[in-house]
Amino acid sequence: MLKLGRVERYILEEIGKNGCIHMTLLDPENFSPQEIAKCAKMCEEQGTGAIMVGGSILHSQTTLDECVRMIKENVSIPVILFPNNVNAISKYADAIWFMSLLNSTDWYYIIGAQMQGSFLVKKYDLEAIPMGYLVFGSDTAVSAVGRALPLPLNKGEVAAGYALAAQYLGMRFVYLEAGSGAQNHIPPETIRAVRDVVDITIVVGGGITSPEHSYVVAKAGADVIVTGTVVEKSKNAELLSKIIQAAKEGAASRPWPKKTLSPIF
């Protein structure tokens, strides 16, 4: 029987306790190693549950290594890699989202980079957490870099079909991605359409910058709420704290019973 890794178990336990977990995405291209560590510590103090490290144009493994090492020295929450390519794998992290951009038009982003990176993940003994990655909207870096055929924001059934396919392929997480700094958000109806058909854990991110928005996303069924840009730009601890609190309140206000977290096992 498959044994869940330490980080994945922690994520599921936090969702079990609070209805959702907030994660902060930090891009090493936007900070010095000292700055990123300071920011990660501030985020931990405000209640974020994990630090994700990555970015669409991340290109230096050396910079990534320095940043992850510094973050690890300063926080006790898990540090999870959010890779854009094979050079975004660091031995200092706790885990890696082992993700496939399912709506890419390019074989490389669906399985090519994963094939090339897999031995490094094994060599570094990183906990690999399998995730289907779905990109919405076209005017974002992730969409251009990942050669996505962007999913329509208002056709929940399309996203739901992809998400269900991810579940049937054995992925335990599905990420609904609007793109970093996205102006066009994933509507709650679309998140709910995915929630209605899948049992796996739903991650939502891209353009969430306010407590109100965080509340709506969690209420619609997101188990993991990711924010990055809002903290990178504002460094506003109080705002982050409110976003995290609002996500918990949104999860608590869902009209359906609390999820019992044993999705597949």
Ligand code: 1GP
């Ligand atoms: C991007 O979903 C993440 O990959 C976070 O997006 O930077 O807009 O918060 P933001």
